Amino acid sequence: MKRFSSFPSIATGLNPNRRTLLRGLGALGGLLPFHLREKQAQAQGIPTRFVVYYTYHGTQPRSWFPRNAAGGIGTENDFELASIMQPFAQWKNDLLILDNLNMLSTVDDPTPPANSHYAGQTHSLAPVNRASGAKPGGISIDQFIAQELNKNGPVTKYKSLDFFGGSCETKYHDINSVGPGQTYTGECQAKTAYTRLFGSAPSASGDGPEQTALKFRRSVLAGLPDEFNAIKSSLSAADKTKLDAHAQALRDLEKSLLLPATGAACARPGSEILTAAGDKTEANFEVWARLTAAALACDLTRVATLNFDELPESVLSGVGWTPGKFGAPDLHELAHGTDERSGGLFLNPEAMEMNRQYHLVYARAFAKLLKALDEIPEADGKSVLDHTVVLWAGEIATGNHGLDRLPWLLAGSAGGYFKTGRYIRPGKTIAHNDLFVSIANAMGIPITTFGKASVCKGPMPGLKA
């Protein structure tokens, strides 16, 4: 977490040395009880945000879960970050590292998954029985939160932003859903996303050509629900539901046209952020990280997903990976082979290291995301990261499709709601539904269950400040 002494209105260009200095100065608002801090943030109009960071193939548990200095299992406050977390070690105090999380909702799902990855993927963000082998059976937590936040009309220009952080050529899995079986695909073109978010931002006031264009768009959109209402009467209830959702989306779009990019932390990034140097895949990560951070800072949305999905084979060529090495035709098979419980390559240190390198790529990307969020100051002197909760999630726990001990973590305290800087290892296994209940609560949505209610026990214990 970063502390900013003044209330700068420009996000970029801060001197890193100055930031480091400020870090040591301690918290401005940190001494206030949470409800007061929350009030303070509300008064300053600083929203709380939720970001899903999603990666593939689980992790290598022994290089992920924290240990203490003596090499034993880490405890809540006495733990050291394992090697995969080293790229974002500087944010240790912003993390809630989670353990004993389990996709319990999958256990009695009667619909068999299309493959073992879909076993977890279908439940990962929508923990309820599948709609089909490859489709989740309900709304995903991110979309649920987005809908709740905007249920009385749009509060942000976009309900959510859903990015595919690799490149359009690589594999993509739809992880977000708006209802049973209803997945959709995130944006893979950074340039398209940039143009959509920051390409033009006419102010609603005034009477120039931009305002005329805006007025034109709004007038067309405003009339369209009448057409939906008119045809609805002769259709079945189920048809009406689908059409109502469309009409509502039109109303929301019309209203959202009036919502400007705003917030003290808002600074429209220049298009130069689209060009980053270095390796194609990892450079892409940085672009997506900065786009996401800027969109959150400008309150264009409060919910975002960065799906980094499976990484292409080329991503490890720099560390000596070639398909077929260790008898693994591709990185997916390498992940299988290096599984600590059942992999045939577990005793091969070189193969284990190669697999660790795979997960380090994700970790470096995560560090870029945290950096981008933490670099942008908010009006209260804290950073966008402090007013956000980032969930690092994925479709499985380990290379061989384990669904227990999910290698998930939270970063950012959601405006002080969570007490970060800890390793939370509940004595009993916890359904990941409960984590989602906690996150929804942190976002101001008072639910007690999410998804499959039979596995829910309420918010995940021990997370709150």
Added chain:
Amino acid sequence: MSKTKQFGLALVALLGIGTAAGCSGSAGSNDGSVDDGKGGSGGEGGEGGEGNRPSACNGIQGGGWAPIVRLTNRQYRNAVKDLFPGLSLPEVALPSEPVFHGLDNDANTQAPTPQFIEAYEKAANNIADAVLKSPGQLTTALGVNCSLTAAPSTCGPALVEALAARAFRRKPESAELSRLKTFFATSQQGADATTALRATLSRVLQSPQFLYRVEVGEAVEGHEDLRKLNSKEMAARLSLLLWESLPDAELTALADDGKLQDTDTLEAQVERLLQSPRSSKAMASFTQQWLGFSRLEKTSKDTKLFPNFNDQLKADLRASLEAYVEAVLNPKTGNMRRLLTDRRAFVNGNLAPLYGLSGITGANLREVELDKAQRSGLLTQAALLAALAKPQIDSPVLRGIYVRENLLCSPIPPPVGIDTTLPEPKPGEAPRTTRQLFEVSHGRPECASCHRYIDGIGFGFSHYDSLGRYRDRENDLLVDAGGELVDVSADLDGRFEGAVELSSRVAQSEAFAACLATNFFRFSLNRAETDADECARDQLTQSLMQSEGDMKSMIVALVKSDAFRYRGTAP
């Protein structure tokens, strides 16, 4: 009880009893998004494999339910071009559609996400903008005799009316017209007529009457939960299926006369629509999805082993396979059996070496006849073989799964918690064939329980390497292409020698016909089948069996079926 049913029950029974946990399943096709070379993918489930078949298929069959259907992206783009013939139109950017059962048009998955709503708005405004740049051409395109420049206030509404009639696939009702005219008039206040018209055109293009197949239908006596589609709704269904666009003038005229509830008229119209190249394109949308062409884009090869593999070769492979499928499965003369037995290929200079052909140069594809002993149809086309392979070696697993899933609709769910890496040859160990590698790996009991259903088929492809080239030897060892079909159906099970024999056996089988029928059923009706659809699907299968695989017979049977002419009103 038909053979299809028998095999379904046999499969369920055998898999349920005789295999490891996770190795049971219902019939179904793959979800296009499912396979990512993970060495296993299964069906979506949801098929009524075990449902009790009605003893007789009497009454209305297959009037199942799907929510109101939105135009697919292809239909939208084609429709817009047909609305404004001759006019220069902007590119329409639309979000990609969710894939279900390998198909991109399932009504249940079509959520009106903000991304789609934004995209429709942008497209409508851009299109309205573009067509108003040439008012003279616009009036011609819409067949209205008026001048927008001379009499905007009267010409504008006339154009809107003409557009709505085409876009809505029926004459707009008076209430609809009055809403549009009121909107035009309101928009004219404080703006010029062109701006008002632009707004109204945009409104039409974003209206549900255009974007959705609004199907109210007519009451059916004795069936409260069913509606019979009216003639105009049938016209739209027919043209959106066979042309992926709006009805043309003849279809519209028949619809206006109420003639399209008559099955003979429908059949005649199918014949007519299939004469147009548009139907070939539309049917390719279906066949390419059914056959999983999206996996071709994901083909990658280790360029150390295959230095000639590059993006150009990949594109040529795809074009070659598209040309092949068009030649054997087009809706006019296509035949399901020929898909697997035709000896032709479409080859250019780049591709010729893959087939061991010489003397072919240049970039253009040309039709060649392949060696009958080595090649037979789709399964031996280099493009598919290369897609169903690992970057370095061929994959009996991917090939076996493909045959089971895409062609026979009997997938095997993947293993859970089992190491799937292949054994590495130890230093000094004698070279092995790919087959031997897999035989060792999958010989373990926990693997064999499932893999005998897959590898038995896949080993039949041992003659084809990772690029789809034919070989008699691998690593100096003779190739063994003996294979076995296990627990597919009584008419298919048993040993076979090589992919050529496999192809001819699958081509004749009822299981293959049933699988095509099921996929076409899903595509045509924008929904997955249910138990109640069993008779309807069986009729479709029989249309293929009785016509010896004729695609047109299947299309006619589908269009004339109750499933296509009726619609359920509730889930």
